[in-house]
Amino acid sequence: MTSATDPRFAEALTASGPTPDYPVRMSRFGQLVGSWSAKGSRLDEATGEWHEREFTWIAEFILDGRAVQDVEVVASDTHPSGFETVATAVRVYDPHAGVWRVSYFAPTMGEYCNLIATAWRHGIRQDGTRTDGRAIRWNFTGITEDSYTWEGWLSDDEGVTWHLIERNEGTRIR
Template sequence: MTTSVPSFTEALVAPGPTPEYPGRMRRFGQLVGAWAAKGSRLNEVSGEWTEREFTWIVEFVLDGRAVQDVELVVSGSHPTGFKTVSTALRVYDPDAGAWRVSYFAPAEGEYCHLVATPHRNGLRQDGTGTDGRPIRWNFVSITADAYAWEGWVSNDEGTTWLLVEHNEATRIR
């Protein structure tokens, strides 16, 4: 019997969420699709905010037990016209009742690990940044066609928080 091996994409990307945890998978699953995003980032040294635009693509992966995203920016030098800036993998951990999140932006030297839980009308992701400081990434509102996201950092082990990034996006797929 000959079985053809699937491509990497076919093996990774899932057609939908696992049926084992439908409510839990909906938390990040509601973001599956493609998004046109605008954001601003704080340079903590200069105090200046920088505006940016990017495309965010989110898919179910690992037989629907996780959600992975990629952040793309326009790049005329790349064959596709886009450069992949970062990726995050969000895996639901049924034993912990929470999502484990790993974020990677290799060109920027950013590697963050967080745990995500529901919070008010969105999702809170708490963890540690590459520099060891506590970080908090909040989806503060998610609708079928839009989301807002905030990135926070703490310089005093979580007593106070500094807003360092804000993104808003609209669904394009």
């Protein structure tokens, strides 16, 4: 097995824009395509303490413009590239169901989540299940050309009540 990267992989994965088959539907997450400087806080459930964090969030069209993939990267002095990829999410529009199917992967944290995304108020709501089986709700709100707010909610009682466990605000870089 060789470790050489086939340069066609990135070209085959990424797309220059949304599919022309359903451009309005693709704008739901397509409006977030670009690079973002993000600041936020995350609750440590074990200690009850909030921890501040900064990261870069990069989103691009993939799969011939039928999906949007994002990566969360943080600066790293130990990684040869100067950054470490913390997580990725693939958001694929399902034209038969009229929803977005979201799969999120954060291997270093042991989180693998599946969600369904729909329009919500003036933003996007993503409902699903965390790796531990608890219900999650991720909301994008306040989306503009240059900023967004994202909140992560968790339910311990199958969606009867919710508590905030993460909040991020992004500012467009590109």
